[in-house]
Amino acid sequence: MKKTTRALIWALAPLQMIAIANANTLTFVSSIDAAQSGTSSDASGSAILTLDTQENTLDITIQISDLSNDLTASHLHAGATGETGDVIINIGDMSAYTVIGDLYILEQTDVAVPAESLADLLAGDTYLNFHTAENPAGEVRGQVDLSLTNEDTIVNISTRGLIDPANGNEANLIAGFSIIDTKRVILRAIGETLGSQGVNDPLEDVSFNVFKLDFNDPSNTANIGSNDNWKEGGQQFQIEASGLAPLSESDSAMIFTLDEGTYTLNAEAVSGEGIALVEVFGLENSGIGSTINDASGQSFSILDAALQATGLDVILDGPGPYTLFAPTHAAFLDI
Numbered sequence: 001m002k003k004t005t006r007a008l009i010w011a012l013a014p015l016q017m018i019a020i021a022n023a024n025t026l027t028f029v030s031s032i033d034a035a036q037s038g039t040s041s042d043a044s045g046s047a048i049l050t051l052d053t054q055e056n057t058l059d060i061t062i063q064i065s066d067l068s069n070d071l072t073a074s075h076l077h078a079g080a081t082g083e084t085g086d087v088i089i090n091i092g093d094m095s096a097y098t099v100i101g102d103l104y105i106l107e108q109t110d111v112a113v114p115a116e117s118l119a120d121l122l123a124g125d126t127y128l129n130f131h132t133a134e135n136p137a138g139e140v141r142g143q144v145d146l147s148l149t150n151e152d153t154i155v156n157i158s159t160r161g162l163i164d165p166a167n168g169n170e171a172n173l174i175a176g177f178s179i180i181d182t183k184r185v186i187l188r189a190i191g192e193t194l195g196s197q198g199v200n201d202p203l204e205d206v207s208f209n210v211f212k213l214d215f216n217d218p219s220n221t222a223n224i225g226s227n228d229n230w231k232e233g234g235q236q237f238q239i240e241a242s243g244l245a246p247l248s249e250s251d252s253a254m255i256f257t258l259d260e261g262t263y264t265l266n267a268e269a270v271s272g273e274g275i276a277l278v279e280v281f282g283l284e285n286s287g288i289g290s291t292i293n294d295a296s297g298q299s300f301s302i303l304d305a306a307l308q309a310t311g312l313d314v315i316l317d318g319p320g321p322y323t324l325f326a327p328t329h330a331a332f333l334d335i
Contacts, residue, residue: 032142045140
């Protein structure tokens, strides 16, 4: 890192610390791939690092898939884009990760950051490096950058692959993702829709299960939902209103409001084999029905109950436009 840049960081440190003390946390993100390490690996992944600016500790979440062979080490290094530098934090080898098929998932909390490394972290002069036996200097790498937004907005996460029930669960398609704050998302597993988009050998009927992982107690990992055909399950209108409805009725989709945590979306074949795609999309806006439901604890509890009892909450989350006169529970009681 250039001396002038480092000098500027330290000169502004008092002002930075005032802002940091008010914010309490800063979020850093990293996109991990082979292009940054100069290898030909097919592996890729992402990471979220949340800095507690009062304790100078990091919460680290990493997800990476398709490494050439077992992970031997992973580190946070000092170094600008394209440069190499010393290890700041030893994140760990394969034993530090939860491994599901080809997917590596790591969650570490309260990881101490050396005081002398904070300037590098804030300046974007750190990177994650992942070592394997085939690539001992690092198979894939990801520069760590300060997120410029305070919103944990998911645009899209997609993973495509072959599902073959003849090979058991090892051939299921699994995508991992993390939520750092409560988030409304739509999860999809599509097969036949891919056929209409020119993909050969699409899976004819795909279903999925969603699991929330518990790294402290793996036996406590919970299946929080599943879907086979997206029009079933009472969310057809909401899914259509999102603009993300699959083109085939046999494909799967479901809307969830997920708490902070790490999840896997596991796609399975009902029968046969073929290519499928699993996806996660963030939903920033809710329909009228969901808005009333969210506000029901305040002053619309009777209206919310009436909408749910008649099924109108589902319709109001569908394609509109709608105009709804929403009486409070006090207004109902005055009738």
